[in-house]
Amino acid sequence: SQQGEEDPQALSIQEGENATMNCSYKTSINNLQWYRQNSGRGLVHLILIRSNEREKHSGRLRVTLDTSKKSSSLLITASRAADTASYFCAYQAGTALIFGKGTTLSVSS
Amino acid sequence: EPEVTQTPSHQVTQMGQEVILRCVPISNHLYFYWYRQILGQKVEFLVSFYNNEISEKSEIFDDQFSVERPDGSNFTLKIRSTKLEDSAMYFCASSEFINIQYFGAGTRLSVL
Numbered sequence: 001s002q003q004g005e006e007d008p009q010a011l012s013i014q015e016g017e018n019a020t021m022n023c024s025y026k027t028s029i030n031n032l033q034w035y036r037q038n039s040g041r042g043l044v045h046l047i048l049i050r051s052n053e054r055e056k057h058s059g060r061l062r063v064t065l066d067t068s069k070k071s072s073s074l075l076i077t078a079s080r081a082a083d084t085a086s087y088f089c090a091y092q093a094g095t096a097l098i099f100g101k102g103t104t105l106s107v108s109s
Numbered sequence: 110e111p112e113v114t115q116t117p118s119h120q121v122t123q124m125g126q127e128v129i130l131r132c133v134p135i136s137n138h139l140y141f142y143w144y145r146q147i148l149g150q151k152v153e154f155l156v157s158f159y160n161n162e163i164s165e166k167s168e169i170f171d172d173q174f175s176v177e178r179p180d181g182s183n184f185t186l187k188i189r190s191t192k193l194e195d196s197a198m199y200f201c202a203s204s205e206f207i208n209i210q211y212f213g214a215g216t217r218l219s220v221l
Contacts, residue, residue: 031208042113042200042212043152088152095140095157095164095207102151 005100006089012106019076021103023089024069030092032065032072037086037102046074046087079107111135113213115201121219122191130186130216132201141184142202142210143176145169152200158184191220 035043062075143155202210
């Protein structure tokens with residue numbers, strides 16, 4: 001399979017803690033993206049990291065990319081209850097985005 | 110902020126019936142997409158559309174599926190003869206270039 005795969009599948013933390021989600025993929029990529037999906041809603045783009053970048057920040061989000069290991073991680077710092085959602089990595093294959101199975105994050109107050 | 114809108118939010122149909130799912134992409138975007146997500150599973154690419162023709166399609170997008178941009182604003186997905194396994198959330202997306210895609214809230218299709 002060429003799909004991205006996230007781990008863990010589910011993560012439960014307390015407000016204020018950091019959440020780290022990992023993604024692995026099996027093909028060469030130009031970029032890797034992370035999306036968030038609130039329950040029953042559409043996907044919201046969070047951040048894009050290009051294949052020649054190793055780390056990128058956006059607010060409380062930090063993404064790393066290791067193309068030699070074909071892996072990426074998403075770190076959410078100082079989590080809030082509103083961060084409760086599913087998080088997906090996705091890479092571009094032609095015009096298509098290929099999504100992983102996602103990590104379901106639950107942040108309790 | 111511009112957004113992709115999808116209608117209806119929920120569509121219930123009988124097996125064998127035709128359904129049309131509608132989307133209004135963001136106005137200055139050039140690329141349009143349909144994805145589906147079966148309950149509890151990952152989001153799967155169906156088709157991309159650019160310059161009034163299909164750019165790419167997945168194995169899922171068989172002869173039962175078709176897409177159309179009937180006017181300057183709408184983008185539709187038609188399923189000719191629905192099957193039980195077509196029950197899923199269908200997401201429309203659009204992008205200005207081939208990178209960041211903006212998704213609608215989805216249409217939940219229930220085939221009975």
